[in-house]
Amino acid sequence: MAAVTLLSARGLTRAFGGLRAVDQVDFDLPAGQVRAVIGPNGAGKTTFVNLLCGRLAPSEGSIHFEGKDITRQPAHARVASGIAYTFQITSIFGKLSLYDNVALAAQRRLISDKTAGRAAGGLLHRRTMAALERVELAPLAQQIAGSLSYGHQRLLEIAMGLALGPKLLILDEPTQGLADGEIENFVALVRGVADEATVLLIEHNMGVVMNLADRITVLNFGKVLAEGSPAEVRADAAVQSAYLGA
Amino acid sequence: MNGMVLDRALALHLGVVALLFVLQFILPAYHHGIVARVLVLASFALGYNILFGYTGLLSLGHALFFGAGIYGTGLVMREFGWPASAALFSGILSAVTVSLIVGFLALRTVGVAFMIVTLMFAQAGYLTSLYFNEFTRGDEGFVLQQATRVIGPFDLSEPTTRYFAALLLFAIGLLIKLALVRSSTGRVLVSIRENEERSRMLGYNPFRYKLLALVVSGAFAGAAGAMYGLLFGYVGATFVTIQYSIFPLLWVLLGGAGTVLGPLVGTLFMFYLVDLTSGFTTASLLVVGVSLVVLILWFPKGLLGTVRQRVLPWLP
Numbered sequence: 001m002a003a004v005t006l007l008s009a010r011g012l013t014r015a016f017g018g019l020r021a022v023d024q025v026d027f028d029l030p031a032g033q034v035r036a037v038i039g040p041n042g043a044g045k046t047t048f049v050n051l052l053c054g055r056l057a058p059s060e061g062s063i064h065f066e067g068k069d070i071t072r073q074p075a076h077a078r079v080a081s082g083i084a085y086t087f088q089i090t091s092i093f094g095k096l097s098l099y100d101n102v103a104l105a106a107q108r109r110l111i112s113d114k115t116a117g118r119a120a121g122g123l124l125h126r127r128t129m130a131a132l133e134r135v136e137l138a139p140l141a142q143q144i145a146g147s148l149s150y151g152h153q154r155l156l157e158i159a160m161g162l163a164l165g166p167k168l169l170i171l172d173e174p175t176q177g178l179a180d181g182e183i184e185n186f187v188a189l190v191r192g193v194a195d196e197a198t199v200l201l202i203e204h205n206m207g208v209v210m211n212l213a214d215r216i217t218v219l220n221f222g223k224v225l226a227e228g229s230p231a232e233v234r235a236d237a238a239v240q241s242a243y244l245g246a
Numbered sequence: 247m248n249g250m251v252l253d254r255a256l257a258l259h260l261g262v263v264a265l266l267f268v269l270q271f272i273l274p275a276y277h278h279g280i281v282a283r284v285l286v287l288a289s290f291a292l293g294y295n296i297l298f299g300y301t302g303l304l305s306l307g308h309a310l311f312f313g314a315g316i317y318g319t320g321l322v323m324r325e326f327g328w329p330a331s332a333a334l335f336s337g338i339l340s341a342v343t344v345s346l347i348v349g350f351l352a353l354r355t356v357g358v359a360f361m362i363v364t365l366m367f368a369q370a371g372y373l374t375s376l377y378f379n380e381f382t383r384g385d386e387g388f389v390l391q392q393a394t395r396v397i398g399p400f401d402l403s404e405p406t407t408r409y410f411a412a413l414l415l416f417a418i419g420l421l422i423k424l425a426l427v428r429s430s431t432g433r434v435l436v437s438i439r440e441n442e443e444r445s446r447m448l449g450y451n452p453f454r455y456k457l458l459a460l461v462v463s464g465a466f467a468g469a470a471g472a473m474y475g476l477l478f479g480y481v482g483a484t485f486v487t488i489q490y491s492i493f494p495l496l497w498v499l500l501g502g503a504g505t506v507l508g509p510l511v512g513t514l515f516m517f518y519l520v521d522l523t524s525g526f527t528t529a530s531l532l533v534v535g536v537s538l539v540v541l542i543l544w545f546p547k548g549l550l551g552t553v554r555q556r557v558l559p560w561l562p
Contacts, residue, residue: 053447079449087447093440104437107430108449124430164448 084166094146291509293466302439307364313486315471320481341468387482502548
């Protein structure tokens with residue numbers, strides 16, 4: 001509990017008409033943790049992270065990032081201050097090269113980082129290539145992103161997230177549609193990322209969750225059903241009946 | 247390798263400028279005049295392409311910015327006796343101001359709504375220019391006296407000076423545009439065209455970048471309008487009609503949206519197509535229309551867009 005709280009939400013609520021997709025959620029994420037958010041379909045996981053990264057405005061409640069109230073901050077400003085989001089449905093620039101895709105993320109970081117100075121051209125190139133190398137796509141840098149296989153497009157998404165140099169990386173169902181071999185590589189990749197950034201992971205694949213997460217938050221009908229270590233969550237009777245299908 | 251690609255592109259663009267420079271000494275008087283006009287209008291199209299080809303915003307209201315440029319120059323010369331150089335800046339400034347205002351309001355909309363809102367602004371501008379007939383002379387327009395169309399020792403109504411002034415405007419516009427589209431800002435503009443939501447989630451404020459593109463493109467239109475008035479000496483409401491919103495779109499589409507040189511190719515092509523066909527038929531616009539349809543069917547990316555796709559992938 002000594003860790004600094006990076007992100008916190010209080011009473012976070014989002015209603016769509018009569019449906020409260022996210023309902024009075026209190027949430028604290030310490031810096032350096034890998035946190036998984038799980039829950040049955042329709043539990044409000046994606047709505048919840050969309051509130052955190054600013055793609056949706058909350059109906060009630062507040063969000064703090066590094067102690068600052070960001071509840072009313074637009075999404076692009078949140079990204080600039082260190083919250084990166086990778087899309088559930090792959091969203092890349094299909095007609096641009098891999099290099100340009102990642103450079104767009106890397107140059108955003110250079111704009112925020114005023115100490116980088118004017119002569120940032122070389123730095124931009126190095127950071128772009130470094131991010132591509134981490135996901136092992138560097139040899140394809142000049143290829144058009146739309147021509148990649150689905151698995152590679154997911155990796156490109158993650159490279160874009162990494163190139164932003166985020167404090168918090170939100171991964172929305174990153175392993176969806178990946179083959180088993182690709183999932184193994186992905187798990188190793190996220191372990192590496194966790195050394196430098198806090199990770200918030202929405203994931204259906206329980207193997208991945210149990211393998212990666214330090215802590216797990218379980219959502220059900222928009223409310224927090226349980227929260228704890230993987231072992232605690234696995235043992236929780238309420239979670240089992242709601243989700244794990246025991 | 248990247249460095250070489252960039253140099254090749256720069257060399258090509260400087261080469262085109264040099265070629266246009268040499269043409270001045272070679273062209274017969276008639277074509278000399280046409281090319282000067284084409285260069286001014288191609289500068290208008292260069293700016294239009296920044297908004298349409300690179301940022302992906304289709305405006306139907308650019309006549310308003312061209313008109314702001316030509317009237318911003320012509321009116322201060324006629325009403326207040328400003329010298330041509332100051333009037334040129336007044337024209338550019340008018341267009342920048344108008345495009346800022348239009349941008350703040352119109353960029354709240356997207357797609358078809360954006361087209362309609364910009365069209366409405368331009369129509370409102372056109373009607374305004376008719377309403378203030380007393381100053382603008384409306385449809386009839388007014389002539390800028392030859393004696394006033396002088397900057398320093400240069401008489402802008404003299405054909406050689408006129409050609410070089412048009413070329414200077416075009417060359418400055420071309421190099422600014424080349425630098426812009428190869429900069430990191432240019433990359434963000436393209437990202438907005440390709441996937442605005444993704445761009446936003448990489449931390450870019452789309453509104454800010456779209457407004458920037460609109461104002462830069464408005465400044466190009468204003469500079470072209472101002473220069474057109476100075477070089478050809480006529481200012482009138484005809485330059486604010488819908489035609490002058492459609493022209494740059496056509497020129498850009500023909501030459502290749504999202505290519506730096508495309509607008510020049512498109513403008514030249516259209517001018518000479520009209521010129522050649524009207525030599526042997528009164529139905530020249532029919533020929534123009536048919537050629538447009540053919541081009542769009544076989545070269546949907548425009549002339550240079552197709553060249554880039556098939557042979558010169560490095561073309562910016």
